[in-house]
Amino acid sequence: MTSDQLFPVDQSFAQSASLLAESTASDKPEEACGVFGVFAPEEDVATLTYFGLYALQHRGQESAGIATFDGDRVRLHKEMGLVSQVFSEPVLSKLTGTMAIGHTRYSTTGSSRVVNAQPAVVETRLGNLALAHNGNLVNAPDLREDLLKSNFTLLTTTDSEMIALAIAEEVNNGKGWLEGAISAFHRCQGAFSLTIGTPTGMMGVRDPNGIRPLVIGTLPQAKPTDSLRYVLASETCGLDIIGADYVRDVEPGELVWITEEGLASFHWTKETTPKLCIFEMIYFARPDSVMQAESLYSYRMRIGRRLAIESPIDADIVIAVPDSGIPAAIGYSQASGIPYAEGLIKNRYVGRTFIQPTQTMRESGIKMKLNPLKDVLAGKRVILVDDSIVRGTTSRKIVKALRDAGATEVHMRVSSPPVTHPCFYGIDTDNQDQLIAATKDVAEIADQIGVDSLSYLTWEGMLDETRHDPNNFCSACFTGDYPVPVPEPVKRSKLRLEAIAPLETVTTG
Numbered sequence: 001m002t003s004d005q006l007f008p009v010d011q012s013f014a015q016s017a018s019l020l021a022e023s024t025a026s027d028k029p030e031e032a033c034g035v036f037g038v039f040a041p042e043e044d045v046a047t048l049t050y051f052g053l054y055a056l057q058h059r060g061q062e063s064a065g066i067a068t069f070d071g072d073r074v075r076l077h078k079e080m081g082l083v084s085q086v087f088s089e090p091v092l093s094k095l096t097g098t099m100a101i102g103h104t105r106y107s108t109t110g111s112s113r114v115v116n117a118q119p120a121v122v123e124t125r126l127g128n129l130a131l132a133h134n135g136n137l138v139n140a141p142d143l144r145e146d147l148l149k150s151n152f153t154l155l156t157t158t159d160s161e162m163i164a165l166a167i168a169e170e171v172n173n174g175k176g177w178l179e180g181a182i183s184a185f186h187r188c189q190g191a192f193s194l195t196i197g198t199p200t201g202m203m204g205v206r207d208p209n210g211i212r213p214l215v216i217g218t219l220p221q222a223k224p225t226d227s228l229r230y231v232l233a234s235e236t237c238g239l240d241i242i243g244a245d246y247v248r249d250v251e252p253g254e255l256v257w258i259t260e261e262g263l264a265s266f267h268w269t270k271e272t273t274p275k276l277c278i279f280e281m282i283y284f285a286r287p288d289s290v291m292q293a294e295s296l297y298s299y300r301m302r303i304g305r306r307l308a309i310e311s312p313i314d315a316d317i318v319i320a321v322p323d324s325g326i327p328a329a330i331g332y333s334q335a336s337g338i339p340y341a342e343g344l345i346k347n348r349y350v351g352r353t354f355i356q357p358t359q360t361m362r363e364s365g366i367k368m369k370l371n372p373l374k375d376v377l378a379g380k381r382v383i384l385v386d387d388s389i390v391r392g393t394t395s396r397k398i399v400k401a402l403r404d405a406g407a408t409e410v411h412m413r414v415s416s417p418p419v420t421h422p423c424f425y426g427i428d429t430d431n432q433d434q435l436i437a438a439t440k441d442v443a444e445i446a447d448q449i450g451v452d453s454l455s456y457l458t459w460e461g462m463l464d465e466t467r468h469d470p471n472n473f474c475s476a477c478f479t480g481d482y483p484v485p486v487p488e489p490v491k492r493s494k495l496r497l498e499a500i501a502p503l504e505t506v507t508t509g
């Protein structure tokens with residue numbers, strides 16, 4: 001399905017019976033998204049955004065969208081699928097403008113369907129705004145009630161549309177873009193890294209804890225007279241791909257406002273406590289992205305070394321679970337002196353299994369994805385390194401495949417602590433009952449996945465090796481210590497707004 005629009009528009013497409021009839025899969029996991037924005041009047045902003053989203057594809061694989069601004073006019077194309085499936089050159093050539101906002105989605109608050117794809121575009125007194133959101137609001141049900149009371153029409157079941165409508169409400173009540181947006185952010189609780197387009201400028205925003213990442217870059221000026229061209233991206237890999245230079249992170253509780261005049265920074269709240277999601281560093285973000293002033297490849301190598309020191313074992317080879325287990329396996333090999341080998345070959349055309357919508361898809365995804373190398377493994381005592389065990393689906397299958405390929409012993413080492421709690425801030429760590437470490441101890445997990453031994457990195461080791469203040473990270477998935485309190489009904493519903501308020505009952509008048 002496609003949603004291709006020129007705004008101002010008739011948004012009635014979103015209310016069609018066929019869309020409303022689509023139901024959400026109740027076992028659908030949670031995760032993160034990729035956001036992007038570019039303000040570059042002399043450039044082909046849609047194509048730049050396409051490449052930026054291409055680099056951020058790992059953050060969300062369900063749908064993608066780009067909205068471009070040409071003065072007051074907004075052009076929007078969003079569709080289900082991967083970035084390369086959603087956009088073609090003819091589509092991109094129609095997305096003209098001086099600024100673009102882009103999104104790759106992995107649904108969390110609303111179901112996976114085109115109406116919920118982003119950017120969310122809403123009309124306001126001052127013109128349209130387009131918003132791309134990474135994260136999750138933990139007060140989404142309350143915000144939704146407030147917006148319904150204000151007679152707003154909710155066309156989607158995402159918390160992201162609610163942020164856009166909250167800004168619209170403030171603006172419609174007489175505020176300007178900045179004042180209105182800041183008032184709206186004070187109504188939001190949870191995780192939100194946002195890129196927002198308006199007819200006059202582009203915003204980059206992080207919540208007071210900066211749970212999800214967001215970086216600022218600049219594009220080189222084609223001519224000395226060109227204005228500075230700014231880029232916003234979830235990760236630095238989204239800057240690299242278009243030749244943009246990394247400037248800095250958007251800070252927790254900061255709003256950057258990018259216009260023809262340049263970039264202005266506003267600290268929209270004084271109540272900031274940095275809590276970057278440590279799971280971004282462990283697994284989610286790309287290893288070539290820079291966080292906390294170094295590539296995640298370097299951090300992941302270091303935790304692999306730490307793991308070797310914390311949990312040594314005698315063996316013949318160290319192998320990784322590709323892709324995200326590779327840096328830690330190299331680190332483990334370096335620190336232990338046990339040779340690193342490739343024992344599993346990944347079909348590079350298969351995506352991330354962790355973030356596929358259903359258990360059935362995840363199971364078949366693994367079979368399609370990894371094939372053991374028999375001549376490397378036969379007769380060997382193997383140390384298998386992965387970055388995380390979440391449900392245990394991946395490890396169980398791999399361990400069996402390694403033994404079938406002739407490995408005599410399989411010792412698993414994991415470069416993060418046991419995942420015991422779900423994430424409510426935008427990464428897929430599923431319901432607690434599906435997290436293998438929520439109900440089983442390490443010995444039971446070892447038994448279930450069929451390894452000879454199993455060890456995890458300690459929580460202290462994971463945080464020490466960041467070489468930053470350990471208090472600056474959210475590690476709730478390992479501890480249950482949530483930096484933004486999660487209301488009980490939200491914990492129970494896992495922010496499935498369809499469960500809280502079925503779409504069929506949404507007021508559209």
Ligand SMILES: O=P(O)(O)OC[C@H]1O[C@H](OP(=O)(O)OP(=O)(O)O)[C@H](O)[C@@H]1O
Nearest residue numbers: 323324352353354389390391392393394
């Ligand atoms: O315990 P499970 O629920 O099976 O999930 C854990 C696995 O999922 C992730 O990899 P994924 O295959 O998603 O992506 P990757 O190729 O980037 O490692 C992670 O790196 C683990 O390998």
Ligand SMILES: NC(=O)CC[C@H](N)C(=O)O
Nearest residue numbers: 031032033108109134135
């Ligand atoms: N994973 C995310 O960051 C998703 C953003 C938003 N909560 C949605 O469901 O669309």
Ligand SMILES: [Mg+2]
Nearest residue numbers: 322323324325
């Ligand atoms: Mg993996």
